[in-house]
Amino acid sequence: MTRLFNDPADFADEATDGFVAANGQWVRRVHGGVARATTSPDGTVAVVIGGGSGHYPAFGGLVGHGLAAGAAMGNLFASPSAQQVAAVARAAEHGGGVLLSYGNYAGDVLNFDAAARTLEDEGIPVRTVRVTDDVVSAPADRPEERRGIAGDLCVFKVAGAAAEQGRSLDEVTAVAERANDRTRSFGVAFSGCSLPGADEPLFEVPEGRMAIGMGIHGERGIDETDVPTADGLASLLVGRLLDELPDGVTAADQKVVPILNGLGSVKYEELFVVYRSVQRLLTDAGVEIVGPEVGELVTSFDMAGVSLTLFWLDDELEVLWAAPADTPAYRKGGAVAQERVAPSVAAGDGAPDAVGPASDESRAVAARLATAVGTVRALLDEHADELGRIDAVAGDGDHGIGMQRGAHAASDAVSDAVDRGAGAGSALRIAGDAWSDKAGGTSGAIWGAALEALGRVIGDESRPSSAQVADAVHAATDAVLAFGAVPGDKTMVDALVPFDTTLRERVDGGASLDEAWRAAVSAARAAADGTADLVPRKGRARTHAEQAVGTPDPGAVSFALIVAAVAP
Secondary structure (H helix, E strand, C coil), X not given: XXXXXXXXXXXXXXXXXXXXXXXXXXEEEECCEEEECXXXXXXXXXXXXXEEECCCCCCHHHECECXXXXXXXXXXXXXXXXXXXXXXXXXXXXXXXXXXXXXXXXXXXXHHHHHHHHHHHCCCCEEEEEECCECCCXXXXXXXXXXXXXXXXXXXXXXXXXXXXXXXXXXXXXXXXXXXXXXXXXXXEEECCCCCCCCCCCXXXXXXXXXXXXXXXXXXXXXXXXXXXXXXXXXXXXXXXXXXXXXXXXXXXXXXXXXXXXXXXXXXXXXXXXXXXXXXXXXXXXXEXXXXXXXXXXXXXXXXXXXXXXXXXXXXXXXXXXXXXXXXXXXXXXCCCCCECCHHHCCCCCCCCCCCCCCHHHHHHHHHHHHHXXXXXHHHHHHHXXXXXXXXXXXXXXXXXXXXXXXXXXXXXXXXHHHCCCCHHHXXXXXXXXXXXXXXXXXXXXXXXXXXHHHHHHCCCCCCCHHHHHHHHHHHHHHHHCCCCCCCCCCCHHHHHHHHHHHHHHHHCCCCHHHHHHHHHHHHHHHHHHHHHCCCCCCHHHHHHHHHCCCCCHHHHHHHHHHHHCCC
8 A cells, every 4th residue: 555645646746856856966857757967968869768657766767877868757557648758858859869668558659659749740850669578468479569567677778878879869779679579578466556545456366366467557467376485486487488589589598687576565585585596497498697687677556566577688789788877776887977957958847828819709618618627627536536446447547547637737727728818719729738748648648639629620719509519529539539449449439439429410400509418428328338348459458358347448437427517
């Protein structure tokens, strides 16, 4: 259980502030995360890493010479927003382009890819390497579907070392891709983790049992077995990873970096007992061990768990792995003196979005929208815990708190926009930008895109007609569908599409907007309830698909709640 916190919704931000205060020698606070407090030569590639908070020392603890130039840090177990990623990249960039590297999770892919497009539009070259080391999350013939866990460190480390050597963006990307291709990880857990303010862990493991193949976001394992001895666990971990070697690798006479990673509550002494057997088993297999790591490197709050990573080296990767690094949480070799960044370089949140001209009618609608978003804020405050509980069944339990943070930010932003004279369309677009920025994760990206599309169609010229509202909802639906989900995937889309279809049918049939909206709400509620029977095909829940059957999708549930709440 997480015991020390203030407001759970502020935990990630407050933890980042404290981390920076304690590690100002290495890092500085920027919007969306941290960047190096020291300079790099002009033309150096910036390796920008990131993901949700709750994994320390990943990701902020790995920022410094020889490793990352910056880390985008989202809310607890939620990806950083596209705005956050882009802001960190701008603060870390030195003219050599940006390599974005992160674990392969749906929310991270959505937001890092959106940030990459923004940066490219600004003239900053960007490449991406997604880490896919978790062998149990997808079959070997579908590596692009695998999650990134403790193997993150291997990819980040060699990329950072290559960047310090002055290599080009394409060269740094190539070694990072090769490191990812030659990294495999496998983990187990003895108990789940608890988010700040939660009364229960995200999942539980029966006494004397061990979950096999869990993720690092509170996702439960894909199987269970009795807790073995330390030697038995070492045999399980090593055996599974030796069963699947990277292409072109044979264990005999091969050099490998073993990383035995504690996920939060397993003590170092326990890890050393396990590593004793890991080393013996690898040596017996003819493997030459190089530069092993034992400790907490990629954690999951207070989860009691262990993972083993095997990073299979070639001559070039061995040199890069051994190169000096100096960060708050990871050091190798001697420290290298670095010049500090001038205080004026620190990046802030920036000015509020500009508000253009609007009609009095549109401003009046914007004021109504501000009231509606305030209603959504209160609704999600009330339902955050329940939405998190639903999400924890097969996901990471962050949906409630992510939606809550997004709604709070949108409410504040739209109220400010109305005070500055915004029309309805501008108010919606500003709300969407604030929602996606603060919420992060998949839901943040989706709701941000939906609100932006609504605002684009509604505009600032007049009070929208019923048909225009239906058009706006359809544009929002198209924006959400563009992320790749379709009806039947067990996502928000399963409630959104029936809502959109019903609203359009009723409006076209001559119903008032009030009547059409309420009929659409009924359709969304029924569809959201119906997702309980579906098997998830998208997102983190996909890995634990059968466990989600019988529980509705949290994104569909929250959508139905919201459209019902704003009906009045």
